[in-house]
Amino acid sequence: MLTAEEVLKVAKLANLKIGEREMAKTALDLSAILGHIEQLGKLDTADVPPTSHVIGVENVFREDAVTAGFDHAKSLINAPAQAKNYFSVPRIID
Amino acid sequence: MAALHNDSIATLSRKLAVGETTSIALTKALLDRIESLDPRVKAFLRVEKEDALSQAADADKRRAAGEKGPLLGIPVAVKDNIVIEDRVTTCASKMLENFRAPYSATVVKKLRGAGAVLIGKTNLDEFAMGSSTENSAFFTTRNPWDLTAVPGGSSGGSAAAVAAGFAPASLGSDTGGSIRQPASLCGVVGLKPTYGRISRFGLIAFASSLDQIGPFTRTVEDAAIMMNLLAGHDPLDSTSIDMPVPDYTEALKKDVKGLVIGMPKEYLVGGIDPAVETVIKAAAEKLAAAGALIEEISLPHTEYAISVYYVIATAEASSNLARYDGVRYGHRSKESHDLAAMYVNSRSEGFGPEVKRRIMLGTYTLSSGYYDAYYLKAQKARTLILNDFREAFKKCNVLLTPTAPTPAFTIGEKADNPLQMYLSDIFTISANLAGIPGISVPGGFAPNGRPIGVQLMAAHFGEETLFTAAAAYERLRDAAVGAAFPKLG
Numbered sequence: 001m002l003t004a005e006e007v008l009k010v011a012k013l014a015n016l017k018i019g020e021r022e023m024a025k026t027a028l029d030l031s032a033i034l035g036h037i038e039q040l041g042k043l044d045t046a047d048v049p050p051t052s053h054v055i056g057v058e059n060v061f062r063e064d065a066v067t068a069g070f071d072h073a074k075s076l077i078n079a080p081a082q083a084k085n086y087f088s089v090p091r092i093i094d
Numbered sequence: 095m096a097a098l099h100n101d102s103i104a105t106l107s108r109k110l111a112v113g114e115t116t117s118i119a120l121t122k123a124l125l126d127r128i129e130s131l132d133p134r135v136k137a138f139l140r141v142e143k144e145d146a147l148s149q150a151a152d153a154d155k156r157r158a159a160g161e162k163g164p165l166l167g168i169p170v171a172v173k174d175n176i177v178i179e180d181r182v183t184t185c186a187s188k189m190l191e192n193f194r195a196p197y198s199a200t201v202v203k204k205l206r207g208a209g210a211v212l213i214g215k216t217n218l219d220e221f222a223m224g225s226s227t228e229n230s231a232f233f234t235t236r237n238p239w240d241l242t243a244v245p246g247g248s249s250g251g252s253a254a255a256v257a258a259g260f261a262p263a264s265l266g267s268d269t270g271g272s273i274r275q276p277a278s279l280c281g282v283v284g285l286k287p288t289y290g291r292i293s294r295f296g297l298i299a300f301a302s303s304l305d306q307i308g309p310f311t312r313t314v315e316d317a318a319i320m321m322n323l324l325a326g327h328d329p330l331d332s333t334s335i336d337m338p339v340p341d342y343t344e345a346l347k348k349d350v351k352g353l354v355i356g357m358p359k360e361y362l363v364g365g366i367d368p369a370v371e372t373v374i375k376a377a378a379e380k381l382a383a384a385g386a387l388i389e390e391i392s393l394p395h396t397e398y399a400i401s402v403y404y405v406i407a408t409a410e411a412s413s414n415l416a417r418y419d420g421v422r423y424g425h426r427s428k429e430s431h432d433l434a435a436m437y438v439n440s441r442s443e444g445f446g447p448e449v450k451r452r453i454m455l456g457t458y459t460l461s462s463g464y465y466d467a468y469y470l471k472a473q474k475a476r477t478l479i480l481n482d483f484r485e486a487f488k489k490c491n492v493l494l495t496p497t498a499p500t501p502a503f504t505i506g507e508k509a510d511n512p513l514q515m516y517l518s519d520i521f522t523i524s525a526n527l528a529g530i531p532g533i534s535v536p537g538g539f540a541p542n543g544r545p546i547g548v549q550l551m552a553a554h555f556g557e558e559t560l561f562t563a564a565a566a567y568e569r570l571r572d573a574a575v576g577a578a579f580p581k582l583g
Contacts, residue, residue, distance in 0.1 A: 007454075014412060014457040015419070016450055017442040029451055030458070032513045037401040037459075040471050043478065050473030051480055052303065053333075054289050054529030055554060060332040074196050078423030087422050090432050 001031045099127050099259030100579050103316040106262055107164045110157065117157070117167030121150035121211050124169050128214070128260045131582050136235045137245075137254040139174050139184060141214035149211040156209055164319045166209035171255040171264035174215035175222055175298045176307065178202050185298050186230035187220045189424045189444030199296020200328045201265060201307055208323050213261055216251030220446045221415065222272055222300045224248050225518045228509050229448040236505075237280060238580035240544055243502035246276030249310070253280040256310045257580055263320055264310045269301050270403050271498075271522025273308045274534040278497035278547025281536045281578075283311045283564075286522075287321065288555050289529030290335035293328030301410035302333075304403075304526040313576075314535060314564045318342035321557060337555065345558035346565040351385030353563060356490035360396035361521055367500040369540040374496050377537055377548045380570040381494070381563070389490055393482040396524060398475050400516055403523045405459050405472035411449075412456030418444060451512060476527050483528045487553040492563045494550055495521050497534040501544035521549060531557050533564050536575050 007027050011018045018026050072085045081088040098106060098120050109115045125143055132138055146169065153167035177183045177195035179202075184190045198206075205212060219229035227235040227250035235250045237243040238258040245254040249266030253276035256264050266273040268286035277284025285308045292307045299305065309320035322343065327336040357378060362371065382388045420426035420440030427439030445453070459468035486493060499520060508515045525532040530551055537548035548567060552560040568576065 010454045010458045010461065013461060014450075014453050015416075015437045015441050016445070016453065017438050018450075022447075026451070026454070029512050030455060033404060033455060033516070034458070036513060037405060037468065040398060040401050040405075040468075040475055043395075043398060043471075043475055045471060045474035045478070048474040048477050050470055051476040052473060054303070054480060054527075055335060057290070057333065057335070062329060070196055077194055077196060078192075080420060080424075080426035089421055090430050090436055092433055 002027045002034070098123055100312070101262060102313045103164065103168055103262045103311065103319050104313070106168055110167050111162065117150040117153040117211060118147065120167065121146050121169050121213065124213065124260060131258060132260065134236065134241060134582070135238055135254055135258050136233050137216055137251045137258060137260060138171070138214045139186065139217050139232060139251065140182060142181065142212065146211050146213040153209045153211060161209070163208055165205065165323060167211065168263065169211045169213045169261045170205055171214055171216050171252055171261040172202065172212055173218055173249050173252045173264070173266045175218060175267060176202065176265055177296045177298070178212065181215070183215065183298070185221050186218045186232055187444065187446065187449070188231045189418050191425065193423055197296065200293035200330060201324055202296060204323055216249070216255050216264060218251055219248035220449050221298070221411070222248040222267055222269055223411070223448050223452055225271070225275060225515050226503070226505075226508070227251060228505065229446060231446050234505055237502045237544070238582060239281060240502065240542070242504055243544055244279065244505055246279035246498070246502060248272040250276045252310050253277055253282055253284065256280070256282045256312060258582060259579065262312060263316060265307060266310055267297055267305055267307050268526065269304045269407060270526050271519040273310065274522045274532055274547070274549060275498050275519060277310055277534040278549070279502040279545065281545030281547070283314055283317050283533065283535055285309055285317045285321065285533045286525060286531060287325065287557060288531045290333050291531070291555065291557065292324045293326070293331040293334045295328055295330040299414040301407040302414065303410060304407060314533075314561060314568045315343065315346055317533065318346055318561050340558060342557060342561050345561040348562040349385065350381060350563060350566040353386045353492065354389055354490040355381055355386050355563065356389050356391035356486055356493045358393040358396065358486070358493060358495060359390050360393050361495040365499055366496060367540065369501065369538070370496045370499065370546050373538040373546045374494065374548060377567060377571070378494060381567060384566060384570055391486050391489060391493075393486060393524070395475065395478045395482050399479060399524045399527060400520060402472045402475045402479065402527055403519075404455065404516060405468050406476065406527070408452045408456035409460050409469050410456070412453045412460060415449070415453055448512070479524055480528045483524070483530060483553070491559050492550050492552050492556070494548065497521060497547035497549040501540040501542070501546055525551050530554055531560055533560050535564050535567055537571055538575055
């Protein structure tokens with residue numbers, strides 16, 4: 001069973017907030033799933049290579065050619081805040 | 095004019111070609127049907143009425159100018175995690191509630207190019223994470239066969255739209271069964287192609303080593319028609335494979351005589367609904383009577399598939415969804431007094447409980463000290479699952495299994511138990527882990543009237559074999575299955 005402290009640590013790494021009310025259920029749900037996943041420990045995988053790509057494609061290259069991208073206006077259509085043709089965020093340096 | 099809403103693409107295409115109907119008339123009829131019945135089904139998040147009518151008018155003009163094509167003037171619904179330029183795409187998340195896509199997905203461009211009419215965006219579990227659409231931030235879609243039941247998920251809206259007669263075809267995405275499982279639960283055909291067969295450019299990423307786009311249709315022939323258009327290489331998706339695309343409709347006519355069909359014994363064990371088992375056994379008998387050779391085979395690592403999936407899919411999701419930080423698009427919290435607060439508050443307000451759960455699970459298994467025990471271990475176990483299939487396809491051409499262990503469950507039944515919900519994907523997940531194609535074809539009904547699907551799987555790029563077997567099964571199954579439609583009034 002994950003402790004509240006462990007849940008908070010993961011939440012921090014994931015940039016998520018877990019309120020006190022959600023804590024018990026979150027810890028329980030994550031622990032149940034992790035408990036199920038523990039079964040992988042039964043498998044002997046000492047000599048098995050990992051699979052990251054099922055078809056085995058590696059290093060797909062293309063010509064380094066210039067193509068048209070979005071202009072400023074289009075790039076900013078979803079900007080939550082903007083100023084002077086840039087995305088605007090809270091002040092980082094005082 | 096006869097009702098058009100239950101017609102297949104192939105039938106509608108013939109009617110359009112001979113002038114029995116027009117795209118405008120067809121599109122209007124379907125929009126009217128959506129307007130009167132979708133308030134009960136809730137398949138659509140947004141219906142693009144004006145846009146659809148203008149696309150339909152355009153399709154009619156193109157036809158009048160001499161253009162032909164199986165999808166010219168055919169309405170198609172699109173899952174709301176596939177982007178259309180200048181239109182809202184939400185992923186059924188508060189995070190993207192107002193997101194207007196600056197570009198179109200390759201599959202959308204292909205459909206537009208072929209003259210298909212995009213009528214609206216369908217509901218899903220938030221960010222395609224779920225098996226029922228109950229994780230949508232907006233509402234739960236109903237199963238058209240029984241409005242108290244889930245349509246399956248995550249592409250539940252796309253499956254329900256086709257089942258309800260709102261569109262003859264739709265697009266979905268399948269990461270662990272998100273096309274095949276809702277197809278089974280809604281009594282329609284759903285295909286997940288081989289990993290790399292269809293471009294994913296413009297599909298909002300969930301788990302990149304697993305995600306595939308695929309079609310929902312009412313018939314196997316229609317799925318082949320859709321695949322003829324959708325399959326193919328795309329320089330904008332480096333995981334799409336540069337291989338010639340055959341005419342998949344040719345495969346429909348082939349005989350199953352001599353085809354070796356494997357039935358994995360691990361898929362017919364405890365926990366399966368008896369009605370599902372009956373349908374699968376009848377399917378095997380009918381295919382055998384038509385000359386196919388049914389062989390019992392073994393996929394010994396099947397029991398590990400769910401665990402492998404929930405390590406790999408959540409790890410990839412935690413990485414993919416790190417991009418939602420409130421900076422360039424998506425929800426930004428009003429409580430953004432500094433950068434750290436903006437990140438945490440935007441994400442915490444924008445994501446729903448299941449998305450948070452999966453991000454946290456993936457973050458946990460990738461975190462320092464756990465990577466080897468979880469992620470690397472799962473990647474190795476993935477190799478064992480892939481090897482099981484490689485061995486199986488040395489002996490057989492296709493595999494026959496249930497698509498889902500049960501017919502559609504009732505809304506709310508599994509909503510509070512994530513692990514139980516995950517286990518409903520037990521028969522579909524392995525195909526994603528192995529990257530092989532799989533199709534769900536309607537096979538029958540449970541005593542309570544809810545549909546049951548039959549799953550067929552083939553080796554990498556074995557879509558033609560899949561279509562041959564699926565079309566044969568569709569001809570052989572109880573004829574009443576293909577003639578039945580939900581009674582929505």
